[in-house]
Amino acid sequence: MSVPRFWRRLKNLYNLIGTRCEKCNEYYYPPRNMCPKCRRSGLMVPFKFKGFGEVLTYTVMHSSTKDYAKQTPYILAIIKLDEGPNLTSQVICSHKDIHIGMRVKSTFRRLGEESERGMIYYGTKFVPLINPSKEF
Amino acid sequence: MRDVAIVGVGCTEFGELWDRSFRELFVEAGISAIEDANIQGGEIDALYVGNMSGGRFIEQEHLGALIADYAGLASLNIPSTRVEAACASGGLALRQGIVAVASGYHDIVIAGGAEKMTDVDVQITTDALAAAADREWEGVMGATFPGLYAMIARLHMHKYATTQEQLACVAVKNHHNGTMNPKAQFQNEISIETVLNSIMVADPLHIYDCSPITDGASAVVIAPAEIARKYTDTPIYVKASAQASGTLALHDRLDITTLDATVAAASRAYRMAKVTPGDIDFAEVHDCFTIAEICAIEDLGFVRKGEGGPASLSGMTAIGGKIPINPSGGLKACGHPVGATGVKQAVEVALQLRGEAGRRQIDGAEIGLTHNVGGSGGTAVVHIFSREK
Numbered sequence: 001m002s003v004p005r006f007w008r009r010l011k012n013l014y015n016l017i018g019t020r021c022e023k024c025n026e027y028y029y030p031p032r033n034m035c036p037k038c039r040r041s042g043l044m045v046p047f048k049f050k051g052f053g054e055v056l057t058y059t060v061m062h063s064s065t066k067d068y069a070k071q072t073p074y075i076l077a078i079i080k081l082d083e084g085p086n087l088t089s090q091v092i093c094s095h096k097d098i099h100i101g102m103r104v105k106s107t108f109r110r111l112g113e114e115s116e117r118g119m120i121y122y123g124t125k126f127v128p129l130i131n132p133s134k135e136f
Numbered sequence: 137m138r139d140v141a142i143v144g145v146g147c148t149e150f151g152e153l154w155d156r157s158f159r160e161l162f163v164e165a166g167i168s169a170i171e172d173a174n175i176q177g178g179e180i181d182a183l184y185v186g187n188m189s190g191g192r193f194i195e196q197e198h199l200g201a202l203i204a205d206y207a208g209l210a211s212l213n214i215p216s217t218r219v220e221a222a223c224a225s226g227g228l229a230l231r232q233g234i235v236a237v238a239s240g241y242h243d244i245v246i247a248g249g250a251e252k253m254t255d256v257d258v259q260i261t262t263d264a265l266a267a268a269a270d271r272e273w274e275g276v277m278g279a280t281f282p283g284l285y286a287m288i289a290r291l292h293m294h295k296y297a298t299t300q301e302q303l304a305c306v307a308v309k310n311h312h313n314g315t316m317n318p319k320a321q322f323q324n325e326i327s328i329e330t331v332l333n334s335i336m337v338a339d340p341l342h343i344y345d346c347s348p349i350t351d352g353a354s355a356v357v358i359a360p361a362e363i364a365r366k367y368t369d370t371p372i373y374v375k376a377s378a379q380a381s382g383t384l385a386l387h388d389r390l391d392i393t394t395l396d397a398t399v400a401a402a403s404r405a406y407r408m409a410k411v412t413p414g415d416i417d418f419a420e421v422h423d424c425f426t427i428a429e430i431c432a433i434e435d436l437g438f439v440r441k442g443e444g445g446p447a448s449l450s451g452m453t454a455i456g457g458k459i460p461i462n463p464s465g466g467l468k469a470c471g472h473p474v475g476a477t478g479v480k481q482a483v484e485v486a487l488q489l490r491g492e493a494g495r496r497q498i499d500g501a502e503i504g505l506t507h508n509v510g511g512s513g514g515t516a517v518v519h520i521f522s523r524e525k
């Protein structure tokens with residue numbers, strides 16, 4: 001992926017910033033500039049997600065695209081954030097422990113690298129939430 | 137709107153066709169469709185070309201003009217349009233052709249699809265296909281198509297107790313059907329053990345749960361129903377052409393195991409054709425992965441949600457079963473040249489309805505359905521065809 005294309009989304013990727021519709025009170029991550037519920041754009045405001053959620057489904061990737069081929073095997077998952085929206089990310093944990101319904105929290109990690117230019121991407125991955133009472 | 141019929145079909149063999157180029161493949165399929173319909177080049181009013189990623193696979197865009205030129209139609213200056221919707225590009229090209237004839241805008245239209253996937257390294261092919269997902273919010277996180285469908289499979293297994301054996305028997309059945317299709321990429325029998333012992337791509341999907349990388353092309357000739365018999369004794373009538381979109385990213389679906397676009401396209405198609413799922417004699421569905429066929433037979437209404445696994449294991453979807461699925465061998469065994477697949481499905485349905493499907497012929501087939509999906513369900517195209525006007 002090109003540098004400007006990645007750079008544009010840095011704040012969203014690094015800090016889990018999505019959007020919230022002030023009219024519908026719906027939360028969106030990835031961010032949207034138009035609310036699919038009321039189909040208005042004026043009332044969307046940035047929203048920083050807390051980063052807690054649960055694993056809705058997952059897979060262990062044994063082969064992947066060029067950028068990720070060297071990182072296999074890794075866990076790819078769809079995570080339901082506590083505020084509502086779902087996102088696709090990776091979970092860093094033992095392949096034996098990963099399960100549907102697992103509580104997770106976000107963490108800042110290296111995503112991958114552009115093999116030709118050697119550019120390293122960082123972004124949000126998830127780790128198991130061992131002791132929820134302490135984390136909040 | 138007027139009624140429309142398919143009056144000619146053509147298809148290349150599917151496989152790793154290193155000795156043939158993209159343009160040669162498309163022209164071969166187009167010529168056999170034109171000869172099948174017994175039409176003259178001068179009768180063709182328009183051309184629709186389904187293709188997903190010529191830019192990535194063969195570094196060639198502007199495929200509409202390329203195909204018109206190499207089909208020998210450049211001197212006629214007919215409109216030629218490339219149509220793209222990832223793996224549903226072929227189904228969409230077919231639909232564009234049908235809409236063009238139904239509307240009265242054109243009379244004789246060629247709708248085809250082609251993909252040349254083996255000119256580049258497998259890694260480039262994987263990356264090009266991954267572009268059908270949301271590049272910025274799925275791909276960049278490490279998702280691939282096997283990965284996305286594996287997550288559908290994982291949740292389907294969790295919610296409905298679907299097993300890996302049930303997934304595997306979809307591949308076993310489609311390979312068996314492929315043995316009876318001389319154009320299929322794979323014409324060998326496999327067992328459930330073959331699937332379960334093959335290498336893991338994205339858990340729980342093994343390599344034998346995945347459709348292959350394929351070169352190939354298919355084409356059909358579309359004409360107004362009222363003049364169809366001028367070209368053939370066995371016109372195949374288009375009873376419905378429906379298309380729907382859904383969220384591009386899998387994570388935005390209401391239910392990860394349901395392709396809303398398939399449900400919407402199917403319900404529009406059934407309404408248009410005035411039939412119910414029970415009236416369909418057989419179907420060619422989009423089995424890009426074994427789990428995709430299981431979801432398809434549920435979302436098309438052939439079985440209830442969650443019952444696709446046991447239904448596949450029971451033999452219900454085999455030739456001779458209650459609702460044969462993918463008699464051609466499907467994407468799994470016949471092969472999946474992405475832009476060609478949606479058109480190939482219509483070619484198979486036409487051959488079956490004409491009674492010309494050879495050893496894989498479904499007895500008494502009257503009504504057939506095709507189901508073509510783009511990405512993880514961002515686009516779905518459903519067509520219903522009948523022998524009877």
Ligand SMILES: [Zn+2]
Pocket residue numbers: 021022023024025026035036037038039040
């Ligand atoms: Zn809103």
